[in-house]
Amino acid sequence: MSNRPEQGQRAASDDESERLTHERWTRALEAGEPMGLSCGDCGYVTGTPKAACVRCGSRDVSTVSLPTSGTVYTKSTIEIAPGNQGRGYQIALIDLGDARMLGRIADGDHVEIDDTVELTGTYEYDGDIVGVFEAR
C-alpha cells in the first residue's frame, strides 16, 4: 500500500516507521518503557504488537506507552517445562494500565493474584525478549 500524505493525516499504522513491530516493542521493553497499541475505534488496548485491532479489526491503532507497574490478574508456577526454561518459575498475566501482558516473575520471587508488580528487567528465551516482573 502506497503512502499518500497529500490526503492528510494518516493512521499511525499506515506508516511503517510508526508501526509497533516486534522489534520496536522489544527495544522499548529493554529500555524499561513498555509499549502497547490503543484502538481509535473501540478503545481496546493490547500489550503486544498487532497489525490491526484484535477486538474490532480497525486499522486505526496507535502506539501507546504502558505503565511499568501493574496488577497480577492470574499466575502459575511451572515445574515441567522445555529444558532451557528451567523449572519452578512463575508466569503471570499482568494488567499494565488498560493492557494485559504475559510476563515472567523474577527467579526466587513469588506473586499472588491482585499483587502489585513492577517491570524490573527482561528475560531472553530462544532469541525473544519478554518482561520480568517483581512484587513491589
Place this chain on the structure above:
Amino acid sequence: MTDFGVYTKPIAELFADAALPAMEDAGIENGDVDAFYFGNVLGGAILNETHLAPQVASHIGLPPGTSVQRYEDACATGSLALKHAVRAVETGEHDVVLVGGAERCTPAGTGIETSEMTRIFGSGAHRQYEQAPGMTTASVFALHTQRHMHEYGTTEEQLAEVAVKNHYHGSMNSRAQFGEEKTVEEVLESPVIASPFRLLDCCPFSDGASAVVVVGESAAESYGVEPVDVAGISHQANASPVADQPNPPSTEMVRRAARDTFDQAGFGPGDVDVTEVHDCFTGAEILALEALGLVEDGRAGPATVQGRTRLTGDIPVNPSGGLKSKGHPIGATGTAQIVELTEQLRGESGERQVEDSTRALAHNVGGMTATAVVTALEART
C-alpha cells in the same frame, strides 16, 4: 477407533486400525468414499512427516480421485476435520466423507524425552509472547483455573474429583490408556506440573487413531446401519496470545460455539443426555461445564463433588474416561469423542452406558484456549 496407549507402528498403519473398522461399521466400501479429511498435529515436528493425507489414503486403499486433505488445529484438529466433512455433505460437494485422525506423540513410543516433548506440545502457543516467558500447554489452562479459583472459590480437591470421576469412567473402557481408578489423595499427592495442576490433573501423552464416516442426511439409512445425526456443529476462535482473550476464565469461544450449535440443533444444554468434554486438565473440564451451559458459572466444582457429572448423575460427562483416563492422541481426540457418543446414542456402551441417551454434546478445545469446536448429536427415533 484404536485403543489409546503407546504405539511404534507407522502413522498410516495406526490409522488403518481405526479407519477400516469404521468403514465396515458404516456399511461403506472404499470406492464409496468421495473425500478423506485426516487430522494430525505433530507429525512434522516429531516424525518428520508432513503432507500425510495422500500417504495415509493410499495405505487404506482410497483410490486416486478421492479428495484428500490433512487438517491441523492443535488439539481441536479432529473436530475441525469433522466440521468440514459435515459442511461438505450438507452443501452437496461430497456424498461420503471419511474423517479421523492419528497421532504418535508419546515419549515412550518416540524416544523423545518429556521436557523436549513439552517444548513441542508448546508450539501451539504464541512464540514471541507466550512461549518466550515460559508458558506451556498445562500452564495456560492453569492460568485460567487459578483465576477461576480466585473468583469462585474452586479448590484443588474439587479439581481432583474431576480426575477421580474420569478414571472411574475409564475403568469401564477397554480402550483407555490409564483405566485404573484413582483417589483424591493420590491426585493431591502427585507432583506439581503447573500449579494448581499436579501430574494426575493432567491427561497423558498418547498414541492412537479414530475415524468416523459422514454421509448426507437422506442417504444415511441406505447403508443398512444405525446412523446418528449431527444436529449442529460450530467452530469458533479466541484471540492469541491469551493476554488478549476477554475475561479469562470465560473461554469465550466455547460460549459462542455452544450458542451456535444449540441454535442449529434446536435444543439446549438442559436437553443433553451425555457429554464428552476436552478435559486435557481437570480445570479444563470445570471451565467447559460452565461455558457449555451445563452448570452455572462458578458451580462446576461443587457439581463435580456432588456426583452430578458421574454416569449416574443428572449431567453425565466423559463416560469414556475423557482425555484424562482414555488418553489424548491429539489429532485423533475430536473424532474419538464422536465415536464414544455415537456408541452411547446407539446403546452400545456396555457397563458405561448412559441409559436412554438421545441427545449428546462434544466439546473439543485447541491450542492455548484459542479454538473450540462444539458438536451436537442426536439419535434417530
